[in-house]
Amino acid sequence: MKKILLSLSVFAALGANAQLTQANHTPSFWDPAYTVNQCDTIASGVPGATGAGAMWSYTPTVHLSIQKTYSTSLSSNGAFAPADGVVSAGPNDASYYRTDNPNALPYYGGNISVNGVSAIVKYSSPAIVASYPMALNTSTSSTTAGTVTVTNPFPITTAFTGNCNVLADATGTLVLPGRTFNDIIRLTTNQNIVASGTATINLLTYDYYSQANAKAPILSVQSSTIASFSGTSTQTITTLQRDFITVGVKEAKVAASGISVFPNPASSVINFSTDNGEAYKVTVYDITGKAVLTELFEDNRSKLNVSAMNNGMYLYTVTGKNNQVLNTGKFNVNK
Secondary structure, eight states: OHHHHHHHHHHHHHHHTOOBOHHHHSOOTTOOOEEEEEEOOOGGGOSOOOEEEEEEEOOOEEEEEEEEEEEEEEOOOGGGTTOOEEEEEETTEEEEEOOOOSSEEEEEEEEEEETTEEEEEEEEEEEEEEESSBOTTOEEEEEEEEEEEEOSSSOEEEEEEEEEEEEEEEEEEEEETTEEEEEEEEEEEEEEEEETTTEEEEEEEEEEEETTBOSSOSEEEEEEEEEETTEEEEEEEEEEEGGGOOTTSEEOOOOOOOEEEESSSBSSEEEEEESOTTEEEEEEEOTTSOEEEEEEOBTTEEEEEOTTSOSEEEEEEEEETTOOEEEEEEEEEOO
16 A cells, blocks of 8 residues: 555656746757647546646547648748747648747747638737746736638638636646556646637637657647637547557547539539438538638538639538548539
8 A cells, every 4th residue: 555655646746846848848940740630529528637646537539530740840921920930730720939938938820720610810919828937837828919810701800809828737647548647737728819890719728748748738628619700610629649649549430421412513502411420511622721611411411502602623521520521522613
């Protein structure tokens, strides 16, 4: 019994001493690329324990086919100046930071997408997403301002005000199938962006960092809401670093999905019909990869109005309620 108590006390001490610094947390241009896989949401288990010596045990169901690889590079995008670094998985998934501040990590914006509603946020007054050293109960609050562009169904740009609140609310042990991390520090980040008459965006994120590998969270859970002129979209996305996925993690199996798309080419409306009861929505992208239209399924059917779209080829993705990809394809608009 004494040995068990001693082990637990050692683990608690390791967690309590976890902290984030500029050296182990700020993105740098020589960081290796890392890959994350999307998981079925574990939001019901978040936030869970707080404080020192917390214990979290999760068994994510991983979508091995839904993954993104991020790399850090110098930023040459003047629209996000004075950010000097960008963490990106592609042109439509980029985050811009100022990396030379030893005391804080300012975030100058990037891309946000919630269930097909996309936005580009540019900060003139940045969000401070870490205040170094970031140890248990360290917090930072910043008042933000800038411009937000909601890019679909048609682009509108307007000024916004907002705030960003970050708290290191827990340290302890994260247990995943086949892997245990005893040096975890969790950051809870709550960002609010208000663009009067255009959009309101809320981002609530729980990031689990290992002090030994704190450039990116091992596990991240983000709940997002965008309320705009096109309606309100919400989603919760859970991601897990691929390097920490073991054979013990259950892989999500996507049911086979047959789909009919007609008429093709379309002039005014196009219909989607599927035999997969998991189908939740269809998202249409133009050839640049920008989402231009989203519609939900009802009784395994969805009808999209394409009368306002330009002639040409479009891509579509059918996803389930957990954002797992069920089907992809293309169609043409010809009026």
